[in-house]
Amino acid sequence: MERDLPALWRSPQWRAELEAWLLPALADAGRTVTGPLVQERVRFWSTVLSVETDAGRVWVKENAPSQAFEAALVDAIDGIVPRLCAPVVAVEADRGWLATADLGAPLWHEGATPSVDDWVAVVERYGQAQRDLSNHADAVLAAGVPVFPHDPADVTTWVTDLVTDLRALPREDPRRPTDEEAALVDDGLGRIHEAAAVLVDSGMPSTLQHNDLHLGNAFRGPGLDATFIDLGDAVWAHPLTALRIPLWTLRHLYDDDVPDGAAASRVLTAGIAPWTDVWDVHTLTQLLPAAERISCLHRAESWSRLQRDVPVHVVEQAWVRSVIEWVVDAAAQDPYASSLPR
Structure with missing residues (x-):
């Protein structure tokens, strides 16, 4: 309502x-x-x-x-x-x-320059927590966390249903996709299906995807471990999808113009470390492009549910088109490049 x-x-x-x-x-x-x-x-x-x-x-x-x-x-x-x-x-x-x-100032706040070491600590701590939480699905899901579809056919149906609903909005509604955006999503459905299949085939368990994992939501907690806030965007999904926000942010901050830049490599290594006793580093690294693509849909999911809670006139201008923009990114040949114009 x-x-x-x-x-x-x-x-x-x-x-x-x-x-x-x-x-x-x-x-x-x-x-x-x-x-x-x-x-x-x-x-x-x-x-x-x-x-x-x-x-x-x-x-x-x-x-x-x-x-x-x-x-x-x-x-x-x-x-x-x-x-x-x-x-x-x-x-x-x-x-x-x-x-x-209160935990004091977050690791990234006005006047602070976040270090790569902070990013490493955050993804390593959160990755280990994901490993632990994957064994407690019943308790986590009982809290009401949305489960994002994982079957490839269900993922593409989720996308097409969402775009259909958005296209049904009045033409003057700013959330409504343009014809070009709808065509871009349709063109990329195969890429989305393939990415979802790669993640399912990995055999990794679903767990808590923070869906907004960055240093502004992280603190140096008791015992110097990273501590987190703002879990309202969370979804139950593939664990590696949580790494997209840190890795994309690093590409901006440290001029890593390729996914395997120095800073990103350190953070990626830390983020996948909790899983390397079962999956080797090469296998986990190969999953990143698929996880990156599907994580864009997680952002669309969060913005979509939030926008359904309120009349459109109270949605702030900066986020009124977020749903379709994230779906377009998920469908793009290069999701990162697609997001850059924003």
């Missing part, structure tokens, strides 16, 4: 409901509030607030309905891979409310 979520999150009624849960929950967690509840950000996909307590700052988040599973997911992960996510202070899974302890 479409709702103007930014308007809702700015309303006194919503704030009163949140405070009625949060303040007793903080007290139950042994924290005394020492400052006002501050709404730090409102976007069409989520709102984030903060409050100071005698035990440090607490961050509070509510996602759009299609990604409200994040609260239950983080709570579940805490029992499987401790300290992978920001420490949970309180959870109200039915409302998708999540309160977590």
Whole structure:
């Protein structure tokens, strides 16, 4: 159901409901509030607030309905891979409310220059967590994480159904694909099918694909391990699809104009290391182009579900065409080159 979520999150009624849960929950967690509840950000996909307590700052988040599973997911992960996510202070899974302890500045923030070492630490930590989480599918999926199709025929059907739905939008709707975009997707369906088949044939288990794995969502947590936030975009999918965002970002940051540039090679090696006891390095590396292509569809999936939660007029201009743009990238001969104009 479409709702103007930014308007809702700015309303006194919503704030009163949140405070009625949060303040007793903080007290139950042994924290005394020492400052006002501050709404730090409102976007069409989520709102984030903060409050100071005698035990440090607490961050509070509510996602759009299609990604409200994040609260239950983080709570579940805490029992499987401790300290992978920001420490949970309180959870109200039915409302998708999540309160977590402050971790300081992320590894990539204004004024900071991320190092390749940070990227290595992040993908290595997350890759090992994926290996662990792959053995706990029932617990993770019970939180509500969407399962992305893996059978090649189901993947291509997912794509064609999505484009059909988008083409059915009124011509004036900015989310509607152009004729050229629809043709590009149709031309690339074979490439998508082939990539999905490569991943299925790999025999690697599905696991939690963060779907927004970058240093702005990572912190140096307790014990100096990388710790993560913002799991609302997540899907249950092939593990290597999580590496696309780090590898593409590195190609921009360090002028690696080829996928096997120096920085990317280090990060790739770290990202696949948790799986090399079963699959050799060459085999895992050969899977990357297919994982890269399919991961573009994961981004389309996330944007699609978020845009269904709200009326189009509240979708910010920068992201109003994200769904079809990511599908076009997935279908392109070179997904990375396709994304560059954006």
